[in-house]
Amino acid sequence: MDQPFVIVTGLLAALTLLASVGCLMVAIYRRHLRRARLLHLPTDLPRSTPQAGRHPVARSLPTRWLVLRGNDSVRVAQWLGSVANLETPWSEALKHSRDRRCFVSPPVDGWILVIGGAIPDPSKNVDVLYRFLRQMSSALGEVHYFCADRVFGTHAWARLLSGRVLRAYAWSGMPLWNEGPLTPEERELGLTCRNYADDPAPVQFSGVPPDFQNVERVVFLARRWSINPVTVSEFLLHQEQVNSDDDVDPVH
Numbered sequence: 001m002d003q004p005f006v007i008v009t010g011l012l013a014a015l016t017l018l019a020s021v022g023c024l025m026v027a028i029y030r031r032h033l034r035r036a037r038l039l040h041l042p043t044d045l046p047r048s049t050p051q052a053g054r055h056p057v058a059r060s061l062p063t064r065w066l067v068l069r070g071n072d073s074v075r076v077a078q079w080l081g082s083v084a085n086l087e088t089p090w091s092e093a094l095k096h097s098r099d100r101r102c103f104v105s106p107p108v109d110g111w112i113l114v115i116g117g118a119i120p121d122p123s124k125n126v127d128v129l130y131r132f133l134r135q136m137s138s139a140l141g142e143v144h145y146f147c148a149d150r151v152f153g154t155h156a157w158a159r160l161l162s163g164r165v166l167r168a169y170a171w172s173g174m175p176l177w178n179e180g181p182l183t184p185e186e187r188e189l190g191l192t193c194r195n196y197a198d199d200p201a202p203v204q205f206s207g208v209p210p211d212f213q214n215v216e217r218v219v220f221l222a223r224r225w226s227i228n229p230v231t232v233s234e235f236l237l238h239q240e241q242v243n244s245d246d247d248v249d250p251v252h
Contacts, residue, residue: 061233062097063149064121066114067226069142071107076114079139080104083118090236105236111227122147123154123172130168130177138163144226148218155214157221159183169193171211185224189217 068076077084085093085103093103093115102116120129129145137143137160147156147170156170156177167180175194182193192210222228 061094061229062115062117062119063154064115064117064119064145064147065222065229066119066136067144067146067222067229068112068114068136068140069110069226070112070140071110073104073106073112076112076140077102077104079136080114080118083116085116089240090233091240094233105232108227108232108235111232113227113229113232115229119145121154122156122170122176123149123152126170126176129156129170133158133160133168134163134165137161144222146218146222146229148215150215153209153212153215155211155218157218157225159225171214185221188224189220191217191221 070076073086077086080102083100083102085101088096088103090103090105093105097103097115098117100117102114102118105113105115120132122129133143133145141162143158143160145156145158145160145168147154149155152172154170154172156168158168158170158177159166160168165179167183167186168177169175169179169186169191170177171194175196175198178193178195186193191214194211219228219230223231
């Protein structure tokens with residue numbers, strides 16, 4: 001057999017193998033993306049929500065939000081001070097949710113949702129976040145905090161009652177805050193929670209570090225602890241549309 005023929009055959013075999021591996025990796029990555037999208041499909045509605053049309057709010061939600069138990073949105077806005085916006089329509093709040101403000105929702109099923117760029121970011125200064133949440137909880141009672149940054153992988157969640165931290169975890173390249181026992185909901189969702197001295201987890205075959213997988217599950221933890229911000233936003237947008245339709249005079 002001629003040596004050039006053997007070389008060409010070997011190169012073709014190698015290229016075929018590389019192409020097959022590449023196709024396999026692309027298939028795995030696309031499967032991961034589909035799974036990530038499915039994780040963000042809202043599957044629950046607040047109990048008082050009518051059967052409303054779906055709104056594409058999942059992508060417009062901010063990376064950070066608060067949930068407070070209660071029905072007094074005015075009190076929450078007063079505590080937040082000048083950064084708080086109580087009268088802004090929720091459709092506008094979603095559009096400007098990254099501004100250095102806080103948008104306070106009306107109560108839904110006994111919970112109040114707060115979104116906005118003025119909510120502290122754990123990756124900037126976790127001590128600021130810690131003090132903010134403790135002070136808020138001391139004044140307002142039960143407070144939940146959530147962060148899910150799909151770009152940088154930063155994620156966090158915290159649950160406080162009367163100024164006391166019941167459970168908190170924050171990660172941004174490394175563990176920033178880990179306080180309180182792991183909750184059953186975290187175990188159920190398979191959330192990865194590291195201690196301060198833990199080494200980073202090896203990247204899995206899918207190419208997605210386990211810590212980054214937490215980001216896709218924060219909204220489900222929010223739903224189990226209190227309310228899902230996606231479905232609550234859908235409800236508020238629906239109510240906004242209903243009120244808008246009621247304000248329109250019928251055509252005679």
